[in-house]
Amino acid sequence: MAAGGVKITPMNNNFGKGINCRMGFRFFFKTFCLFWLLQFATVRSDITDGNAEHLKREHSLVKPYQGVGTSPSSQWDFSGSTLVTSQYVRLTPDERSKEGSIWNTVPCFLKDWEMHVQFKVHGSGKKNLHGDGIALWYTKERLHPGPVFGNQDHFVGLAIFLDTFRNDLHGMDRSFPYISAMVSNGTVAYDHGKDGRPTELGGCSAEIRNKEHDTYLAIRYSKGRLTVMVDVDDKNEWKECIDIGGVRLPTGYYFGASAATGDLSDNHDIISMKLYQLMVTHTADEESLDWTKIEPSVSLLKSPKDNIDDPTGNFRGTPLTGWKVFLLLLCALLGIVVCAVVGAVVFQKRQERNKRFY
Ligand SMILES: [Ca+2]
Numbered sequence: 001m002a003a004g005g006v007k008i009t010p011m012n013n014n015f016g017k018g019i020n021c022r023m024g025f026r027f028f029f030k031t032f033c034l035f036w037l038l039q040f041a042t043v044r045s046d047i048t049d050g051n052a053e054h055l056k057r058e059h060s061l062v063k064p065y066q067g068v069g070t071s072p073s074s075q076w077d078f079s080g081s082t083l084v085t086s087q088y089v090r091l092t093p094d095e096r097s098k099e100g101s102i103w104n105t106v107p108c109f110l111k112d113w114e115m116h117v118q119f120k121v122h123g124s125g126k127k128n129l130h131g132d133g134i135a136l137w138y139t140k141e142r143l144h145p146g147p148v149f150g151n152q153d154h155f156v157g158l159a160i161f162l163d164t165f166r167n168d169l170h171g172m173d174r175s176f177p178y179i180s181a182m183v184s185n186g187t188v189a190y191d192h193g194k195d196g197r198p199t200e201l202g203g204c205s206a207e208i209r210n211k212e213h214d215t216y217l218a219i220r221y222s223k224g225r226l227t228v229m230v231d232v233d234d235k236n237e238w239k240e241c242i243d244i245g246g247v248r249l250p251t252g253y254y255f256g257a258s259a260a261t262g263d264l265s266d267n268h269d270i271i272s273m274k275l276y277q278l279m280v281t282h283t284a285d286e287e288s289l290d291w292t293k294i295e296p297s298v299s300l301l302k303s304p305k306d307n308i309d310d311p312t313g314n315f316r317g318t319p320l321t322g323w324k325v326f327l328l329l330l331c332a333l334l335g336i337v338v339c340a341v342v343g344a345v346v347f348q349k350r351q352e353r354n355k356r357f358y
Helices: 019-046 284-288 322-357
Strands: 076-080 089-092 099-104 113-122 133-139 156-163 178-185 202-205 215-222 225-231 239-244 254-260 267-277
Touching (some): 113 254
Antiparallel strands (some): 089 267, 133 156, 202 239, 225 239
């Protein structure tokens, strides 16, 4: 990790007499290591470890997918090309012009949650000859097929797109598949031709296709902060993809997943969707709000990717992220090194001056 990666060389012989300086340095180094260990522990505990106690079964889709169907008591509905087997939910087969979706029938009234999705995108298409991808939803409406990865446009709520096909040939600065997030109150459209770039809040490239190992994505929404993590490299660890603040989403919306194929295709499979409740305390003011009345929005005072705080003050300010802390510590370390060098030079000059008087 970062602490191990920062190489602190032993004091140069010329500085041998600067004992105080060296002790200070050791102290700093130890503090630095300890801080990073703590930071690492914080990051790891930040994302839920899949604690079954907090798993919400009514919002989770797990093998063998009992309770999936069209009966009034079912917790998941599906439509279009969706095929439910005992091992996977196939939203589309590897065939052209298909679209399918699966939707939780129970609205979610949790204020802070984390959704873990195990998915599999695979097909016979060679590189760049496959599409279009999967979308994961937390929206006001459900089961409205349409042009946005099998769901309606002008949706109200949150979408996470796992876009496997590059439509925008001008956007060559990013590689595909590309994962991105969008929040809409229904007034904005998703621009397929530009791969959703005009409305994208953040994103990352991720190799998610034709993997032999399991591939996962986690979406966390808590205190106005939206975080998306991916685990697609068979390393059993989450890698941050999106992390933005100032996101406002109401309670009472529905989770869902959809996928579509066009001229090119893929199998788009959902293996599981597991929703965990995050144990977060809110202020009395926050608790007294009617969370079902919140309109989905993102404060765009800063560029979306740098967006950290909610200026409305409804949500707590967000802590420094790992790399910012690292930069701050690096600056502090450089400052100490400069001090040490200056101190040593001054010390040596004094020694030399003293020698002349002997
Ligand atoms: Ca696309």
